[in-house]
Amino acid sequence: MPDSLAPADLFAPAAFGALRLDNRLVMAPLTRMRSGAEGIPGPIVAEHYAQRASAGLIVSEGTYPSFAGHAFVGQPGLVTEEQLAGWRAVTDAVHANGGQIVAQVMHGGRATHEHISGHEVVAPSAIAIQAEVHTPEGKEPYPVPRALRDDELPGIVEEFVTGSRNAIAAGFDGVELHGANGYLLNEFLSESSNHREAPYGGSPENRARLVIEVVRAVVDAIGADRVGLRISPERNAQDVFDTPEDAEATYGYLIDQLAPLGLAFVSILHPDPSGELVQGLRTRFGGPFLVNSGFESITTRDEALAWMAAGHSDAVVVGRAFLANPDLPRRWRENTALNELVPATIYASGAEGYTDYPTLEQVG
């Protein structure tokens, strides 16, 4: 049995590739839309992440590697000099507080609008999400995306490579490639959003091809020990659906192809982390494997302790509890009270609900 399949304590340190974690509580990527129209993370973004540096590892909110990949108003990018300078202040602040941070590199695919990105919306196939999106002009239906041509896909791979190199140049400890939640890479993986023919559509192997090419290219650019991938089989988000049979076939193949690369980690978002699909993928991967149970109910301390004690995960990814509790590792270690999450300020602008959640010490 590989070492990483043995149970570990949630509060024990870990080495995942080049990453050194003081504990196995990973702050989940959380889009907060506080980087303005230019996508430049400013001082409050640095303060927000620095406050949460006691996480074993922070995964940044989804950041776009190209303007066409820009998915949300106020989302930060990894493109311009100004954006990278903003991120440098964030990574310096996290490191000064003893933390580690990787950038989530995310191309929005069809889950955006040209009123957000200023670009044509692209995807594996010309199928719109049947919902509305917040643009600077209000709520609008998602557009029908243009299907990318096969000869454009090397350019998409290059965007992930450039974004990842830029992340390292801005001081990040690594990257998490966003293959989850209905954005571009996830759209390629699923038969519901990918109606292409070979070589990038049809069979599970073909639908996994672009993700594998992206991961390999980023590994070649910055080293496998700094690269993670997030996936969300059966998450069924943003009109991307998987049947159980297809999830097993597509993600099984994907993980088998990635296993020999020596990635820093795979992070999986699934409603049943202890179930057969997730644990089967974990065994096939054999390396650091992080779990998170999804949006329906908030991740709790008891769940995290149980997944670790059962040996079902090497670290637990926690979103909303970290959002509301900057000192979450201490609170969970000491089993103390938690701050209440305030939903109304999650996507507000400015410091309110962002940098003003108190630590235990501040509460007194």
Ligand SMILES: Cc1cc2nc3c(=O)[nH]c(=O)nc-3n(C[C@H](O)[C@H](O)[C@H](O)COP(=O)(O)O)c2cc1C
């Ligand atoms: C406000 C908010 C923003 C999110 N943004 C991202 C994101 O940028 N990238 C991503 O992969 N997941 C994102 N997620 C999903 C979280 O990473 C996580 O999977 C989810 O919150 C479930 O975990 P929890 O129950 O611990 O909060 C977001 C979730 C929330 C609530």
